[in-house]
Structures are given as structure tokens and as C-alpha cells.
Amino acid sequence: IAGITQAPTSQILAAGRRMTLRCTQDMRHNAMYWYRQDLGLGLRLIHYSNTAGTTGKGEVPDGYSVSRANTDDFPLTLASAVPSQTSVYFCASSVTGETTEAFFGQGTRLTVV
Amino acid sequence: GQNIDQPTEMTATEGAIVQINCTYQTSGFNGLFWYQQHAGEAPTFLSYNVLDGLEEKGRFSSFLSRSKGYSYLLLKELQMKDSASYLCAGLDSNYQLIWGAGTKLIIKP
Numbered sequence: 001i002a003g004i005t006q007a008p009t010s011q012i013l014a015a016g017r018r019m020t021l022r023c024t025q026d027m028r029h030n031a032m033y034w035y036r037q038d039l040g041l042g043l044r045l046i047h048y049s050n051t052a053g054t055t056g057k058g059e060v061p062d063g064y065s066v067s068r069a070n071t072d073d074f075p076l077t078l079a080s081a082v083p084s085q086t087s088v089y090f091c092a093s094s095v096t097g098e099t100t101e102a103f104f105g106q107g108t109r110l111t112v113v
Numbered sequence: 114g115q116n117i118d119q120p121t122e123m124t125a126t127e128g129a130i131v132q133i134n135c136t137y138q139t140s141g142f143n144g145l146f147w148y149q150q151h152a153g154e155a156p157t158f159l160s161y162n163v164l165d166g167l168e169e170k171g172r173f174s175s176f177l178s179r180s181k182g183y184s185y186l187l188l189k190e191l192q193m194k195d196s197a198s199y200l201c202a203g204l205d206s207n208y209q210l211i212w213g214a215g216t217k218l219i220i221k222p
Contacts, residue, residue: 101161
């Protein structure tokens with residue numbers, strides 16, 4: 001089934017630990033995004049990639065890094081987790097960019113303790 | 114600054130019509146999106162408006178007025194499965210999406 005898959009679906013992480021959230025899509029979309037969603041706030045863009053080999057910073061990039069080695073994969077790494085990074089993280093992809101419909105993964109619920 | 118405003122919560126009755134409003138202030142404008150998000154699930158695309166006017170898709174319609182910085186999502190013949198959050202997002206001049214916090218719609222029988 002075509003779509004976008006995130007792993008893990010949930011995780012409890014000790015503060016200071018390193019964590020990589022995985023995101024894979026099989027729709028051959030050029031653009032991919034990482035968002036965090038917190039109660040009472042809109043989705044906030046962390047990092048994005050318009051095409052394989054390129055990445056850019058979003059609204060809240062500090063403490064996070066990404067890579068885009070190929071079209072399908074867009075992992076998000078927390079180098080040293082802090083409690084304020086407790087959130088639901090969504091990966092999304094779109095065909096060519098922001099004016100097209102974005103498809104979202106099912107989300108990763110991360111708790112940093 | 115950039116901002117998207119939409120009501121936090123609305124309640125409506127099954128079979129009725131509800132209008133969810135969204136006002137936006139963005140640096141430049143390249144369109145407005147509506148997404149639906151059921152609790153614990155991912156957002157799914159509903160509509161994209163870039164020109165003024167009403168676009169209809171079955172029971173859902175979306176309206177845009179660029180001069181007023183205003184959009185609404187109209188849901189007709191409400192069904193229980195329409196209980197969800199509805200997210201409004203504006204696309205600014207840098208093609209960055211600015212998201213509202215979402216409107217939680219509660220449908221009562």
C-alpha cells in the first residue's frame with residue numbers, strides 16, 4: 001500500500017539520549033517535511049527537504065537535524081533530547097512543494113523524561 | 114507577525130450544517146489549505162484555495178476572500194464521523210505553511 005510510514009509510533013526517552021525518528025515514503029514525492037504538534041498550537045515545521053540531497057530549516061529547528069540521502073527516506077534526529085521536545089511528530093510528503101496536497105504519516109508520540 | 118486564527122471548538126448536530134471560520138495574516142499569500150484530523154490520527158487534505166470564491170467537494174465546501182484575509186469550511190449534512198479537528202493553514206510568500214491550532218468539531222446526535 002502506497003503511503004508514508006513513521007517509526008516508532010511511540011517512545012519514552014530519557015533526557016540527554018539521542019533518538020532518530022524514521023520516515024519512509026513510497027510515493028516518489030520530492031518534498032518531505034517534519035512537523036511537531038503540541039496541544040493548543042498549530043503544526044510547526046521543524047525541517048524540510050524539497051528534493052533528495054537538500055534540506056532546510058523550518059520554524060523550530062533547534063535541537064533537531066535531518067538528512068535526505070535518497071527520495072524515500074527522511075530521518076529526524078534529536079541529538080540530546082530535552083523534556084520540551086515531548087510532542088507528537090508528523091512526517092509528511094508532497095509531490096513538488098507546498099502548493100500541493102501533503103500526505104502525513106501516522107505520527108510518533110515522543111515523551112522525554 | 115504571521116498568524117492564523119480559528120475557533121478552538123464548535124458543536125453541531127448530526128444532519129445540520131456548520132461553518133468553520135479562519136482568518137489569516139501572512140507575509141504574502143500563496144493559498145489556503147484545510148485539513149481534517151481525527152483524534153490520534155494524521156491530518157488529511159480537504160481543500161486548497163488560491164483564488165477568491167467557493168469550491169465545493171461533495172458535502173464539504175471551502176471559501177476564500179483574499180481581500181479580507183478570510184476563509185471558511187462549510188460542512189453539510191453532518192455525520193458523526195465528521196467529529197474531528199479541522200486545521201486551517203496559509204501559505205506565505207516563501208511557500209511556508211502557517212498552521213492554525215485547529216477547530217475541534219463535536220457532532221451531537
